[in-house]
Amino acid sequence: xxxxxxxxxxxxxxxxxxxxxxxxxxxxxxxxxxxxxxxxxxxxxxxxxxxxxxxxxxxxxxxxxxxxxxxxxxxxxxxxxxxxxxxxxxxxxxxxxxxxxxxxxxxxxxxxxxxxxxxxxxxxxxxxxxxxxxxxxxxxxxxxxxxxxxxxxxxxxxxxxxxxxxxxxxxxxxxxxxxxxxxxxxxxxxxxxxxxxxxxxxxxxxxxxxxxxxxxxxxxxxxxxxxxxxxxxxxxxxxxxxxxxxxxxxxxxxxxxxxxxxxxxxxxxxxxxxxxxxxxxxxxxxxxxxxxxxxxxxxxxxxxxxxxxxxxxxxxxxxxxxxxxxxxxxxxxxxxxxxxxxxxxxxxxxxxxxxxxxxxxxxxxxxxxxxxxxxxxxxxxxxxxxxxxxxxxxxxxxxxxxxxxxxxxxxxxxxxxxxxxxxxxxxxxxxxxxxxxxxxxxxxxxxxxxxxxxxxxxxxxxxxxxxx
Ligand SMILES: *Cc1c(COP(=O)(O)O)cnc(C)c1O
Numbered sequence: 001x002x003x004x005x006x007x008x009x010x011x012x013x014x015x016x017x018x019x020x021x022x023x024x025x026x027x028x029x030x031x032x033x034x035x036x037x038x039x040x041x042x043x044x045x046x047x048x049x050x051x052x053x054x055x056x057x058x059x060x061x062x063x064x065x066x067x068x069x070x071x072x073x074x075x076x077x078x079x080x081x082x083x084x085x086x087x088x089x090x091x092x093x094x095x096x097x098x099x100x101x102x103x104x105x106x107x108x109x110x111x112x113x114x115x116x117x118x119x120x121x122x123x124x125x126x127x128x129x130x131x132x133x134x135x136x137x138x139x140x141x142x143x144x145x146x147x148x149x150x151x152x153x154x155x156x157x158x159x160x161x162x163x164x165x166x167x168x169x170x171x172x173x174x175x176x177x178x179x180x181x182x183x184x185x186x187x188x189x190x191x192x193x194x195x196x197x198x199x200x201x202x203x204x205x206x207x208x209x210x211x212x213x214x215x216x217x218x219x220x221x222x223x224x225x226x227x228x229x230x231x232x233x234x235x236x237x238x239x240x241x242x243x244x245x246x247x248x249x250x251x252x253x254x255x256x257x258x259x260x261x262x263x264x265x266x267x268x269x270x271x272x273x274x275x276x277x278x279x280x281x282x283x284x285x286x287x288x289x290x291x292x293x294x295x296x297x298x299x300x301x302x303x304x305x306x307x308x309x310x311x312x313x314x315x316x317x318x319x320x321x322x323x324x325x326x327x328x329x330x331x332x333x334x335x336x337x338x339x340x341x342x343x344x345x346x347x348x349x350x351x352x353x354x355x356x357x358x359x360x361x362x363x364x365x366x367x368x369x370x371x372x373x374x375x376x377x378x379x380x381x382x383x384x385x386x387x388x389x390x391x392x393x394x395x396x397x398x399x400x401x402x403x404x405x406x407x408x409x410x411x412x413x414x415x416x417x418x419x420x421x422x423x424x425x426x427x428x429x430x431x432x433x434x435x436x437x438x439x440x441x442x443x444x445x446x447x448x449x450x451x452x453x454x455x456x457x458x459x460x461x462x463x464x465x466x467x468x
Contacts, residue, residue, distance in 0.1 A: 166189040
C-alpha cells in the first residue's frame with residue numbers, strides 16, 4: 001500500500017516511510033492511495049476471533065508488501081498481550097441497544113494505548129531495519145503524552161519529547177507523563193494551551209533542515225499508523241453486534257478527529273456503519289461545522305473533558321480531502337485560509353455529503369456531570385467525562401429518532417473514570433479507584449522540563465537533551 005499527502009505534493013511513499021515521518025513534507029497528512037475493502041465473507045471470518053487476530057488482518061492490508069500478515073500477527077499479539085481485559089476492547093450494554101466499548105484496558109487507561117503500543121513496536125522494527133535513530137516530538141492535551149511516553153520509554157534508538165499545556169492536564173495525566181523516568185524520555189510543561197503546543201510542533205516539522213538533522217518523527221494522531229489500529233475496535237464491535245448483515249452506529253467523543261476518522265475508514269473498508277456521531281464539549285468547532293459547513297476557530301475553553309479541549313482538529317484535514325474528492329490543491333488552499341483567517345467554508349452539497357454519515361452533538365460540563373450521574377444510577381456504570389459525552393450523544397440520537405431503535409449504537413469509552421476522579425466524584429460522590437497497576441501513581445517521583453511555546457526554545461531543548 002502506498003500513501004499520499006492530503007495537500008497533493010508528497011508521495012506516493014510506502015507504509016514505513018509514512019510511519020517514520022508522520023506529517024507529510026508539504027504540511028499535509030498521509031492517507032492510503034485508495035481504500036482497501038474486505039468483502040462480507042472476509043468480515044464474517046473475523047467474527048468472534050481474538051482481538052489481535054482481527055487487528056493483524058485489518059492492519060496488514062495497509063502495510064502490504066512491508067509488514068506481512070504473519071509478521072503483523074506477532075506484532076499485534078505482542079501489542080495487546082498486556083492489556084488488562086481478555087477481550088481487549090469489551091462491549092457492555094448500558095441501555096436497550098446502546099453499548100459502551102471500553103477502550104481503557106491498556107497501560108495508561110485511555111484509548112490512546114491501543115494505537116501507541118502498536119506504534120512504538122512498529123517504529124522499533126522499522127528503525128532497527130534501517131539502522132537509524134529518531135526523535136519523536138509530540139503535543140498532547142493529556143492522554144496522548146502519557147500513552148506515548150509509556151510506549152516509547154527505554155527504546156535505544158528513539159528519544160521522545162512530549163509537550164503538554166502546563167496546568168491544563170489532570171494531575172493523574174501529568175503524573176503519568178512525568179513519572180516516566182527513562183533515558184531519552186522527556187515531558188515538557190509548556191506555558192500555553194494545547195493549540196500553542198501543537199503549533200510549535202508543526203513549526204518545527206516545517207523546518208525541513210531541523211527535521212532531517214534531528215530525524216524528527218510525529219506520533220500524535222496525524223500519524224497514519226496511529227489511526228490504523230483504531231479501525232480495529234470499530235470492526236470488533238460492529239461484528240459482535242451483527243455486522244456485516246446489520247448496520248451499526250458509533251458515538252465518538254472527539255477532539256483531534258483521529259478516533260472518529262478511524263470509524264470513517266472502517267466504513268470505507270466495507271463495514272456497515274450507518275452513522276458516526278461527532279460528540280464535542282463546549283469547544284464545539286466540529287459540531288458547528290457539521291451544522292453549518294463553516295469551520296470557525298474560537299478560543300479554547302477549559303472543560304471537564306480536557307482531552308477534547310481543542311479548536312483545531314488536525315485530522316479533520318483527512319476528511320476534508322475526502323469530501324473535496326481528494327483534490328490536494330483545494331485542501332491546501334482551504335487550510336491556508338484557515339491558518340490565516342481562522343475560518344473556511346464548504347459548499348452546501350459538500351456539507352450534505354458529510355452529514356450522510358456524520359451527526360453532530362455538543363454537551364457542556366453540567367450535562368456531562370448529569371450523564372455520569374444518570375449512567376451510574378440507571379446502569380451501575382461509572383463513566384469518565386469524555387465517555388459520558390459519547391453516551392449522552394447516543395441516548396440523544398435515540399431519543400430524537402435520528403438513529404432508529406433497531407440500529408445498535410456503540411459509544412466509545414475513551415478513558416477510565418479514575419483518570420478524571422474530581423469530575424466523577426462531583427457527579428456521584430465517589431472517587432473511582434485507579435486499577436492495580438497504577439495504584440501508587442501519585443506517589444511516584446516526577447521529572448519534567450519547563451519551556452515557553454516558542455519553537456526556537458523547544459528546538460534548543462531538543463538539541464541539548466537528545467542522545468546522539
Ligand atoms: C484523545 C482523547 C479524545 C479525543 O480523541 P481524538 O482522536 O483526538 O478525536 C477523547 N477522549 C479521550 C479520553 C481522549 O484521550
